[in-house]
Amino acid sequence: MTNSIQLKIENKIATITLNRPEVFNSFNREMALSLQSILDDCENNTEVRAIVLTGNGKAFCAGQDLKEVTDPDSNPGFKKILEEHYNPIITRIRNIKKPIIGAINGVAAGAGANIALACDIVVAHEKVSFIQAFSLIGLVPDSAGTYFLPRLIGFQKAQALAMLGDKISAEDAEKMGMIYKMIPLENFEAEVDALALKLANMPTKALGMIKELFNKSMTNTLEQQLALESKLQIEAAQSADYKEGVTAFIEKRTPNFKGK
Template identity: 55%
Template sequence: MSSILFETRNAVGYITLNRPEKLNSFNREMALLLQDVLAQCQSDEVRCVFITGAGKGFSAGQDLAEVVDPEGPGMARILSEHYNPIVMAIRDLQKPVVAAVNGVAAGAGANIALGCDIVVAARSASFIQAFSKIGLIPDSGGTFYLPRLIGHSKASALMMLGDRIGAEEAERLGMIYRYFEDEQFMTGAEKIATTLAAMPTTGLAYTKKALQWSFNHTLPEQLMNEDKLQQRAAATHDFGEGVQAFLEKRAPQFNGK
């Protein structure tokens, strides 16, 4: 069976990391397949992307057996050909990406989740910056996103100590959007995705771009960026539909254009 499962329902592209016997740890095959599927999600048929894991875990990060394999790709290629392209593909997608963390998210698995636009988790899920336990540094964008989400001091401690953070604590820290009780998790997570898919997704894409730009622009520069993107948003079909629906006191019918 494929290490990545993919289907589209109700304009949501559902991606499932599927190596449950390895807690969905990444090997080269799985990493390259995920890149291929994310590229497929550029299709107009997909208006929101939903990433979760099969079985008990979201992803335990890198499969270490591949790292120590003398015939394996080696660390340099694992980063440059596996994780870095995955992180950039998620950020470059012009549509919202939801990470539904169903269990442990460790190492690269945690940081890929944190790089998504909206992160939700089951109460029993946990997040671990496991790199320090084996003498590595956080990768897959972890040193970029985590301090921006929870602050430098807390991020530094979690990365150096490798503490396990439960979903409730992750929500309290601002690491994730929210957690659900386990029995309500998938229903709640999918509701978020289907809600996003029915929204004016071009405007959401511009919001995603504006947030990304805010990381390295001054306030005057960001105001100019907002001006540019707002003009584009105002020229979309969905803006016109949203205004007309408001005036006519009816529910809008957005098409993502």
């Protein structure tokens, strides 16, 4: 754990908090590398069965810290920023076989917006906004924004948002399918906690397989997807959680899943 990232593990839930509120949780190199390391730790920690990614303060994440890229002494350059910072963060979020909730607590702009959209389940409170801010400073979307956004909301809408840099409210984001759910501000923390606890007590192995299936569905043919569904369903049927789930159903009780 570093000053720029906070980590709390409780009730099988790892809560990762971006913690540079003075710059709206914008990323510098130290913060990006720290997040990667913490995601790796959460993946390898068998006690962690769900992950919450959120921000401290008024913002979720404002994207790249522009002071870093304009400082001639500390500027790592865009090649390094993308290949060593954002791209590894996105691939980790998608490849960790545990559910990741994006709990969007404030504005999510630029790379911050696209890191949010890469999470498995994205919720935001009613005062949150999402901005594809890249074009407003002469850049193009990165952090898989051009991959996920058109798949979430459609090609035409996604391209317009990328070009125009419109600010999208959480309410509109939910309506267009960009996020799973908008939550009233006063209920936000409680609902995020309840959602994370629900996921942490579900069959983690099966949730990881569901995540893999949806990842592969982005590029698989129908035949390839059917074959992968068959392969993973056979594996899921051999898990301890499947046996517990069936037994609990027959016995009419709540299952006690162990994530195995």
